[in-house]
Amino acid sequence: AQKITQTQPGMFVQEKEAVTLDCTYDTSDQSYGLFWYKQPSSGEMIFLIYQGSYDEQNATEGRYSLNFQKARKSANLVISASQLGDSAMYFCAMREGDFGNEKLTFGTGTRLTIIP
Amino acid sequence: DTGVSQDPRHKITKRGQNVTFRCDPISEHNRLYWYRQTLGQGPEFLTYFQNEAQLEKSRLLSDRFSAERPKGSFSTLEIQRTEQGDSAMYLCASSLTLGSNQETQYFGPGTRLLVL
Numbered sequence: 001a002q003k004i005t006q007t008q009p010g011m012f013v014q015e016k017e018a019v020t021l022d023c024t025y026d027t028s029d030q031s032y033g034l035f036w037y038k039q040p041s042s043g044e045m046i047f048l049i050y051q052g053s054y055d056e057q058n059a060t061e062g063r064y065s066l067n068f069q070k071a072r073k074s075a076n077l078v079i080s081a082s083q084l085g086d087s088a089m090y091f092c093a094m095r096e097g098d099f100g101n102e103k104l105t106f107g108t109g110t111r112l113t114i115i116p
Numbered sequence: 117d118t119g120v121s122q123d124p125r126h127k128i129t130k131r132g133q134n135v136t137f138r139c140d141p142i143s144e145h146n147r148l149y150w151y152r153q154t155l156g157q158g159p160e161f162l163t164y165f166q167n168e169a170q171l172e173k174s175r176l177l178s179d180r181f182s183a184e185r186p187k188g189s190f191s192t193l194e195i196q197r198t199e200q201g202d203s204a205m206y207l208c209a210s211s212l213t214l215g216s217n218q219e220t221q222y223f224g225p226g227t228r229l230l231v232l
Contacts, residue, residue, distance in 0.1 A: 004158075033218055033219075035220070035221075037223070042225065043205055043207075043225055043226040043228065044223060044224065044225040044226065045159070045207060045209070045223035046223075047220055047221075047222060047223075050218060050220060052218055091158050091159075093158070095219070102147065102149070102164055102171070102172065102219075103149070103161035103164065103172065103174075104151075104159075104161065104221060105161070106158030106159050106160070107158050108156070108157055108158055109157075109158055
């Protein structure tokens with residue numbers, strides 16, 4: 001089974017609108033971390049936001065917020081007031097456990113295109 | 117610029133040749149990771165170091181691949197006898213040990229390899 005599932009291969013959104021990028025995950029660990037990264041065409045993975053499995057509040061970082069629904073195992077990224085510079089690939093990733101498992105497992109990504 | 121740097125950014129080589137990539141992490145970070153990303157996929161974990169010790173290797177890392185981090189600073193990833201299937205983006209990331217799943221990995225711009 002896929003550990004991280006991103007079901008939207010591509011999305012088109014009008015500039016200044018809000019957009020939600022879906023991410024569901026699969027783990028049996030109680031402790032885990034969820035991350036979102038942005039990858040522009042240049043290739044660099046840019047860290048956006050983190051949510052811990054024990055965090056009771058949804059994470060927010062500027063225009064980015066994470067809609068964390070633990071029972072549904074979903075961690076959707078919400079971008080408010082989208083801008084042309086938001087056009088990029090977006091990856092959801094998970095790190096399982098506290099110790100001994102240091103790698104990130106990534107989804108296949110969603111390509112977001114902002115339309116002027 | 118104090119981010120993660122990688123060199124070269126692009127490499128074209130012929131099948132059977134050896135290639136070596138370099139990664140310089142963020143200076144105070146003690147952990148360094150290598151990932152591989154093929155077209156249309158998210159990054160896949162290859163290996164990681166804590167200081168100079170290589171602590172985990174993925175099954176993706178065949179015996180043609182070797183990574184080193186001799187002094188716990190920069191790292192090199194060498195691919196011997198390259199094959200066309202090695203064509204991918206090779207991403208390096210670094211982090212500072214927090215002992216929790218909140219530890220964030222910061223990525224470099226990647227080295228894009230094309231094997232002809």
